[in-house]
Amino acid sequence: MSYEAEKEIVLNFYKALSDAEESAHSDVIAEYCAEDLLWRGFHPFNELRGASNVAQKFWQPLNHSLTNLQRRMDVFMAGQNEIDGFNSVWVVSMGHLMGLFDKDWLGIAPTGKMALLRYCEFNWIEHGKIVETAMYFDIPHFMIQAGLQPFPPQTAAQLVQPGPMTHDGLMFTPQPAEDGQKTLAAINAMISDLGRWDSGLSLEDELRRTWCEDMIWWGPSGIGATYTIERYAKQHAGPFRAGFADRSKTNHICRIAEGHYGGFFGWPNFTARPTGGFMGMPATDKAGEFRVIDIYRRKGDKLAENWIFIDLLHFWKQQGVDILDRMTHGGS
Incomplete structure (x- = not known):
């Protein structure tokens, strides 16, 4: 399988979300996602149900806080899910959401500077719609950029994390x-x-x-x-x-x-x-x-x-x- 149709749905969704005004996010998500979309995100968002709920709880506040938001992908791929016997097709993207941190987000005070929210997203595509999403993101990484220290000194290095060394993670075309x-x-x-x-x-x-x-x-x-x-x-x-x-x-x-x-x-x-x-x-x-x-x-x-x-x-x-x-x- 090439997964090109499923990839196109997700890429079109990302573009529409990027182009839309904050008030139109609900309409965009409703167009590309199932009405009863199951969306899983890290604390404090946790499990959300319904396209409009995801727009109101996650996307609109994030766009309100991070102005001029852009998605910077390092990995984009798709495949059949081994866990369900290779029946469902999922599209995955990973990278950073970047914007100007102009208004507080989750109680974190804005800096007026560019900020990166490190993310990875799994989307299950069925009947031309996104029916389930796992959207995981590194909020402590975001906190540190805002001058906070959420944890004791860590054992490894604190960095803005780059994509693959080989720069071949964006798989828009079919792979062997x-x-x-x-x-x-x-x-x-x-x-x-x-x-x-x-x-x-x-x-x-x-x-x-x-x-x-x-x-x-x-x-x-x-x-x-x-x-x-x-x-x-x-x-x-x-x-x-x-x-x-x-x-x-x-x-x-x-x-x-x-x-x-x-x-x-x-x-x-x-x-x-x-x-x-x-x-x-x-x-x-x-x-x-x-x-x-x-x-x-x-x-x-x-x-x-x-x-x-x-x-x-x-x-x-x-x-x-x-x-x-x-x-x-x-x-x-």
């Missing part, structure tokens, strides 16, 4: 089917290893089974980005495993690949119980949900780059710490 199959196989092999935590190998050697030695892990703000297997193990994977127990099995809603790229999302992907130390926070011993999107670039038969979106605001709110409220209203 075998490339997508190889990418999906590499992702599945990594998931199999990741879910075990008991391979008998050192963490670095376990990672070498499915990752390139010079891998790049573009993590969310609060954790950060890290480079090479050795530093990834030291700066994220090792501390994460040490800070959690009782990790549940992986549970994805969608998993696709096209060309050398692929990814997945869950709601949540898994649960785990913090035993202390993760992100500089104390143990709560209370299992929490991890809502995650992962996007990957494959090189050869291994994974070379990974962009990760984790709803850390939701996770820590479950642990009794409302990061967003604390940063904007001085809450606990």
Whole structure:
């Protein structure tokens, strides 16, 4: 399959949304999305139902706050969803929404300067409409640009994250089917290893089974980005495993690949119980949900780059710490 029709729907939707006045967003979303659209976004938006509700709760306030909003895509792909037996077709885009931060958003004070909202979006296309969306975005990354410090010092690097090193992530034209199959196989092999935590190998050697030695892990703000297997193990994977127990099995809603790229999302992907130390926070011993999107670039038969979106605001709110409220209203 080429997925060109599904890709065109999403691209036309993006253009119409960009061209529309703030007051017309409801009409645009109603035109391209099913009336009972299911939209999942990170805290504080969570699960929204209905095109008009999504316009009023997310798109209109965002456009009101970030004037001259533009979408800067780094990855654009489509594929059939492995999770439902390759029946549904999803279109994925990843990059940044950029604008002038002129009015407050979610209680975050404006800067009058350009700001980037790092995002990734999965759209299920059926009968010519978007029927389900997972729109995940890095609000702590946005907070830091506005001068806030939502988390203790992180283990990896805080950066504005670029797209793929190879600059070939925008797949507007069909890709060889075998490339997508190889990418999906590499992702599945990594998931199999990741879910075990008991391979008998050192963490670095376990990672070498499915990752390139010079891998790049573009993590969310609060954790950060890290480079090479050795530093990834030291700066994220090792501390994460040490800070959690009782990790549940992986549970994805969608998993696709096209060309050398692929990814997945869950709601949540898994649960785990913090035993202390993760992100500089104390143990709560209370299992929490991890809502995650992962996007990957494959090189050869291994994974070379990974962009990760984790709803850390939701996770820590479950642990009794409302990061967003604390940063904007001085809450606990």
